[in-house]
Every structure is written in C-alpha cells, then in structure tokens.
Amino acid sequence: MAKIIRSQRARTSSVRSASKKKPAKAARPLPKPAAKKAVKKAVKPRPWTAEEIYEVFSRFRKANPEPKGELEHLNPYTLLVAVVLSAQATDAGVNKATRALFAVADTPEKMIALGEDSVREYIKTIGLYRNKAKNVIALSEKLIAEFGGEVPRTRAEIESLPGAGRKTANVVLNMAFGEHTMAVDTHVFRVGNRTGLAPGKTPLEVELGLEKVIPTEFMLHAHHWLILHGRYTCLARGPRCEVCLINDLCRWPEKTA
Ligand code: SF4
Numbered sequence: 001m002a003k004i005i006r007s008q009r010a011r012t013s014s015v016r017s018a019s020k021k022k023p024a025k026a027a028r029p030l031p032k033p034a035a036k037k038a039v040k041k042a043v044k045p046r047p048w049t050a051e052e053i054y055e056v057f058s059r060f061r062k063a064n065p066e067p068k069g070e071l072e073h074l075n076p077y078t079l080l081v082a083v084v085l086s087a088q089a090t091d092a093g094v095n096k097a098t099r100a101l102f103a104v105a106d107t108p109e110k111m112i113a114l115g116e117d118s119v120r121e122y123i124k125t126i127g128l129y130r131n132k133a134k135n136v137i138a139l140s141e142k143l144i145a146e147f148g149g150e151v152p153r154t155r156a157e158i159e160s161l162p163g164a165g166r167k168t169a170n171v172v173l174n175m176a177f178g179e180h181t182m183a184v185d186t187h188v189f190r191v192g193n194r195t196g197l198a199p200g201k202t203p204l205e206v207e208l209g210l211e212k213v214i215p216t217e218f219m220l221h222a223h224h225w226l227i228l229h230g231r232y233t234c235l236a237r238g239p240r241c242e243v244c245l246i247n248d249l250c251r252w253p254e255k256t257a
Contacts (some may be wrong), residue, residue, distance in 0.1 A: 127255055170223070196250075
C-alpha cells in the first residue's frame with residue numbers, strides 16, 4: 001500500500017513541475033531567402049541617361065527619317081474626323097470607311113449637308129458608329145458656329161469638340177499644325193512602359209514623362225516613331241525583340257534579345 005501512495009505522489013509532483021515550466025519561446029521567423037532579395041534588385045531598371053535617349057531617337061530617325069501617320073486624310077478637318085472615328089478602332093478599318101466618306105464630304109459644311117443618317121451608313125463598319133456619326137455632325141456644327149469652319153489650333157478648343165479628347169487634340173496639333181505634342185495611344189503607352197523611357201499608370205503620365213525626356217529636335221516625329229515601333233516591333237503579344245533597333249538599350253526585364 002505504502003508503495004502505491006509513494007508512486008502516486010511521485011506522479012503528482014512530476015505533473016506539477018511540468019505545469020510550472022516556462023512556455024517554450026515562439027520560434028523566430030526564418031530569414032527571407034537571399035535569392036528573393038536578389039530578384040527584387042534585378043527587376044529595378046537602371047535609369048536612362050540623356051545620351052542613351054538621344055541614341056534611341058537617332059536610331060529611329062536614321063531608320064525612318066519622315067515617319068507618317070497611317071490615318072488617311074485630306075486636310076485638318078478630315079484628320080480631325082478620322083481621329084474621332086479611330087477611337088477603339090484600327091486605322092485600317094477607319095481608312096476603309098473614310099475613303100468614300102471624304103470623297104463626298106471633306107469640309108464641315110459638306111458633312112452637315114450629307115446628314116447624320118448618311119454619315120452613319122458610310123461608317124457602319126467602324127465600332128460605335130452610331131455615336132460617332134452623331135459626334136461628326138455635332139463637331140462640324142460647332143466648327144462652323146464657333147471657329148469659322150476651321151479646326152482650331154489650341155488643345156482646349158479642340159478638346160471642346162464633341163468626340164474629341166486629349167489624344168485627338170495631340171494628334172491634330174502634331175500632324176496638322178506641327179506642334180511638339182505626344183499623343184499616347186495603346187502602342188505608345190506600352191512602349192513607354194516596357195522600355196522604361198516613361199513609365200506611367202495612365203496615358204497622361206506617359207505623355208508627360210515622354211515630353212520631359214525626349215530631346216526637342218526629335219519631338220515632331222517622336223509620336224509616330226513610338227507608335228510604329230509599338231505597332232510593328234514591340235507588339236503587345238510576342239514583341240520582336242530580336243529585330244528591335246533598341247534592344248541593347250531597352251530596360252524591359254522580359255525582353256528576349
Ligand atoms: S527589346 Fe523588345 S521589349 Fe524592348 S523595345 Fe524592343 S521589342 Fe520592345
């Protein structure tokens with residue numbers, strides 16, 4: 001019996017001493033693997049130098065000294081109409097429709113005389129054509145009522161026209177009036193970001209970034225060089241880095257050459 005009591009006491013004391021033991025310290029988090037830090041550093045692109053940017057545009061100029069926009073037009077007015085029609089549509093698709101339209105209406109007066117229903121018929125192969133036909137008539141009326149039938153020469157005035165936004169104004173100011181504007185479409189937006197020349201979350205950020213870094217002597221044609229580069233070389237899917245003129249300078253970590 002005494003033996004049983006002794007062994008019970010021994011068990012109780014060992015339970016008590018176990019409950020008095022300090023809780024084990026929480027395990028320290030493991031240090032982040034060094035490799036992860038290295039990857040983070042590697043994706044941060046080296047900033048462009050002024051000499052490198054000059055080199056990029058010198059190469060574009062050498063390859064294509066007089067780049068041209070691909071939207072067909074006959075005068076500033078038809079350019080304005082073509083750009084308004086090109087929203088969310090391809091230049092080729094717009095040209096197909098406007099060749100016949102501009103043959104019969106190349107001024108605001110003729111467009112109004114043609115009327116919204118007929119304009120709609122001419123452009124019905126272009127996306128959002130109903131709304132665009134309405135805008136073409138409305139902007140023609142406004143040009144006659146407020147600007148003497150001429151396309152105005154300031155950004156604010158062009159942006160006040162139905163269907164015309166900042167991109168339209170930049171294209172018209174650049175192509176019709178030789179202003180050093182930078183219209184940012186989907187191609188310029190992609191090239192500005194990928195190359196690291198002018199990273200930005202919005203077209204306006206990219207536009208202002210490009211205007212800041214591109215030397216003045218290239219600004220007249222910079223918009224077209226960048227559009228053409230994005231359209232034919234720096235494609236959204238499968239960029240052709242192996243034939244890219246600036247692949248040694250481009251900062252895109254995923255470039256393939
Ligand atoms: S190297 Fe590739 S990603 Fe860079 S600009 Fe050229 S085509 Fe675009």
